[in-house]
Amino acid sequence: MSKNRNILAHRIQYAFQKYGDNAAISIGDKSLTYSAMQIMATSISHAIAAAQQDITTPVAILGAKSFLCFSGICASLFASQAYMPLNLKFPVSRNHKMLSLSGAKVIVADSHSGTMLKQLLEEKDTSYYVILEQVHPLLEKEFPQHHFLSIQHFQEPADKKILNNGQDTAYLLFTSGTTGSPKGVPVSNDNVCAYLDHVLARWSFNEEDRFSQTFDLTFDLSVHDMMLCWLSGACLCIPEDESPFKLASYIRDQMISVWFSVPSAAILMDKMRLLKADAFTGLRLSFFCGEALPETIADKWLQAVHGRDVINLYGPAEATIAISAYTWDSENKKSKNAVACIGKIFEEQEYCLIDPDTIERTSGKGELCLGGKQIIGGYLNDQELSDEYFVHVQGSGDQLWYRTGDMVEEDGDGDLFFMGRRDAEVKISGYRVNLFEIDTLIRQATGTELVASILDDSKTPRILTFISGGSLQDEHEIILRCREELPWYMIPEVIIFVDEMPMNINGKIDRNKLKQKLHDQ
């Protein structure tokens, strides 16, 4: 085991054998044991191998949160490949882009994926291998250029030899980019295992635990839920109804003991007056990550869980799930600007602060740069982009540092506070949104360069787009175009046409003036 400690597939297989009869996943009142999941994942991994595709490309996972999709994730790793989640809630074009950027040729699809799958298969230039629970003959007839494999034909019992080494990608995710194309973030086995080892050493989980699962699979925080749960022999509890309004009853009905969500989920519960003292006494550990945690929410959650650990995690996908943590309890309540502290960088990892303009080291306050085993090697097939974000810092050795774009302050104890961004990236319910990506799309649609999106966070955060000139002046048409190309959380809520766009002295659109304009109204 020890020599395979950095290979995720080995660790999962070890857990599957060790915890055989425990429930690995439950969805509503149905559950799957570790042994049953191992059989399912092994069958899928044989089907993946039968497709005989380049194992350096990922296996795409398409579907709802089903037994097949979760088994498909393990199966990709068992087949010595990475997995790449697609998202049924994304527009077809977004999923399509992810497929073509990644070079994935194998798609594991569950029974919920029907319409999306068919739309993706209409692609004429590529031939995909589609792995399904059961292949319908009509599907083969309709799409003769693709290959269909039914997992029922791959019931060989033996495991396959895992060929990975630590540097191989374990999962590939995409995050909003500046240029209108999403950025591919390949996270290696070494990266994930470094994160898991830190968390497993710091907090204890056991076979009795019931883990929450609130994240889309396209969100890297879902990896925390799956892997920590399975390596601990616990049960991953999938909400049967994904409605965010039902999360409070989900915690109680499913007897969740380990919680993980974006702070937005807690804010929503608070707005519904469900975040009351002792409301969730079954939770022994609560993690939050993905966006700023308001101190009032941290406090209310602490009361709801009767003072048990509330942990605020911080970290970009490029640093693998999370890389700093702050435990919020009755004695430790550090905050700045009413936002909870993000704590100290994990001791196995490295960090420094820089002046974002000169890229020289500073102290006390600056852009956070990260180094160490959790940091990815660079973006997928984009050296130019990688060179922009992975840089040398004067006086900080030969190594490359990942520039997070997050401006932080550090106090005397080494605790960090998030102070804002240096670029046009914003967070909507924990999702990273680069406002320039929205602008690029709307520029193409309208034919004017004068497009600027801003985040209005005076109340519930929302995206507003200002447009001046252009041939398309129909806000409905513009929104429609956005809905065709962008995930739901990137769609502007309001389009505002202006006669004149305010400019700063550098000749760039002055977004601060636009924000001011909004508040003056």
Place this chain on the structure above:
Amino acid sequence: MTNKKIRDYILGILNERLLLFDIDRGELNDDFDLVKSGLLDSMAFIDLVAEAEEEFGIEIDFEQLADSDDFTSLGGLAEIIMNTKNAE
């Protein structure tokens, strides 16, 4: 308190969004889902409920609502507001 008055009030607040989505108020059925349709996200929906609570001087019991499947629909929401108001 009539259902129609509440419905009109909700649609009044949503006017800007409906225009943006090119949805004709007159064509909206009671089962039109304000969240699943993409018109509002969950946070914006709860903000809308909070506005309605203030307008009608009521406090909705979300604990009970969580079990209902149609409280995010236009008719469902109007009914909950009406029932809460009339129960006072």
